[in-house]
Amino acid sequence: MGPFKMGHYIAILGAGSRNEEHTRKIAFDLGKALALEKQTVICGGLGGVFEAAFWGAKAGNGNALAILNEKPDDYEGPCSTLISTGSDLIKRAVIAETCDAGIMIGGWMGSVSLFTLIASKSKKVIAINGTGGAADKFSNQHIIDETGYRVQGCNTVKEALALLLPS
Helix, strand or coil: CCCCCCCCEEEEEECCCCCCHHHHHHHHHHHHHHHHCCCEEEECCCCHHHHHHHHHHHHCCCCEEEEECCCCCCCCCCCCEEEECCCHHHHHHHHHHHCCEEEEECCCHHHHHHHHHHHHCCCEEEEECCCCHHHHHHCCCECCCCCCCECEEECCHHHHHHHHCCC
């Protein structure tokens, strides 16, 4: 897979609740950095790391897309576009098909199911170390066996962007 150019969709995988301040800061910084690189942030929720990434994208004057089970009636947050699928499984499939790559910040079961769908499409998945959950568990791990797909690990937003957008 070659380097990304303008207009790609980058999925942020993580937890929509129970996030520590440092994971929310990483998500904000990642959303802003992606926006400044003209990448669209795509998430499967509105809270936690997703909300922080959306605020970051907004701070970077970028685009943000939420693919949800159900669209809330009274949403007034930072995400610029909300799409409701009516189903959690359909939501994950739409994100996996739509995104060009995924970056994990913590997370667990939902992140694992989504990153396996993304990986099954031979798309890049990056895990930011030190954010807990699935990101720490699967960072630099081969999926299935030693010859299979490998989740790329990194330690910072800057490193994640270097893996995603090589110069």
